[in-house]
Amino acid sequence: MTTQQLTTQIHSKKSFLCIGLDVDLTKIPQHLLVSEDPIFEFNKAIIDATHDLCVSYKPNTAFYEAYGIKGWQSLQKTINYINSNYPEIFTIADAKRGDIGNTSSMYAKAFFEDLNFDSVTVAPYMGKDSVEPFLAFENKHTIMLALTSNEGAFDFQTKNIDGQELYKVVLETSKSWKNAENLMYVVGATKAEYFTEIRKIVPNSFLLVPGVGAQGGSLADVCKYGMSDNVGLLINSSRGIIYASNGTDFAEKARTEALKLQQEMAEILG
């Protein structure tokens, strides 16, 4: 998928919502546990109930790997279900990968070719040659961690390097990498005022923004400081939507929560 197609979808659905599929068997409705693949059944119901309100789904690979081969099967069925039924959706493998070149190539193959995701999240610590193998894939996107929404973000990401914080050095440096136009960035919503500075460095890049909702960030503030001419934002919500209810009405309640965010977004885009 191209970023132009993503922007078109955003305008057509009046939404830049990404729904995080962080599916934990201890949190999903108990009546699903009798099915052969509860994680997939849960995802399928959530996706069917919300696909017109969001532009992206983001399965978090940890939640699938924790269940071993069965989990990996649930992940594969989930991405296949989205690609077959809702091909307009921008899919994100939230995997936070990154390794030396030949290894990163294998991760890129895993997520872009074997699973056929549109994008994957990566960590920047190992630098240019750990990210460029992902960037080599045409019409695939590499979403690199810049400033995350957790407390630990302040351990290293905001430390000062010659007058500039590390996350800004990461943003600035990555712009010179080969096929940098395939980069997007993770920027946490809990620090909305940072978006002004970030937009000075990457004015048009898409930013994947976790931390609205469960982690306390404000949608209006993020949009005020972070929106670009092509929208340039994907706002993620996971737990606030998918665990809105743990009864038999979970999909309906997830839709209600997604609708609230979509309506706020429609107003902002309006």
Added chain:
Amino acid sequence: MTTQQLTTQIHSKKSFLCIGLDVDLTKIPQHLLVSEDPIFEFNKAIIDATHDLCVSYKPNTAFYEAYGIKGWQSLQKTINYINSNYPEIFTIADAKRGDIGNTSSMYAKAFFEDLNFDSVTVAPYMGKDSVEPFLAFENKHTIMLALTSNEGAFDFQTKNIDGQELYKVVLETSKSWKNAENLMYVVGATKAEYFTEIRKIVPNSFLLVPGVGAQGGSLADVCKYGMSDNVGLLINSSRGIIYASNGTDFAEKARTEALKLQQEMAEILG
């Protein structure tokens, strides 16, 4: 496994060799491709031929994920084979994971519980709360990236923060984390002179050292500057051993290469 057990194994085998199982179907002997699970058959032969010469095996998860569910099955069979047949071996899931707290807990569950590895590699960029969930597992070890062996290491890891390079800040900061005694660190062999500085910060921690062999580092130099009282080194070699031959003699040739390194190590251990 405790670090004491690891050190005991090192002295008993006169080896601190770790063999990286980065298995690429395009590089293994062609005659294996007819078997049902060529990756596992390859690993099994390598392991049977080298287990007395090394103290650790390190499957790189990317090379398994690239083959989807079949790859994950090969990984599971490999770790089960090692744990069942050679329980003294220290196993490393080279996964370079790291995410917000509840996600890191799921990764820890995946590698420590579901797959039953002794250790997993993690990336430090997201800070304390992204690593501590791994550290909470007793007698399991978390091997955090400090200074890697690739070119991109110089993009961020060696950048100066208030007079100290980022990788040193990472080492120093991590010492105050909860259960920090379960930390080990990745330090690339291509910069042996750095080990003196690193040992001032983490005098006794185990260091996993890639970059000897294919990436050009010198074993003697690493040991000269990096060895601690409890040895404290795991020297990894992947391609130099496992791809020593791509004929039917691949396991035998792998043993020859592993033996060369083990003999050098025996001499150093005196």
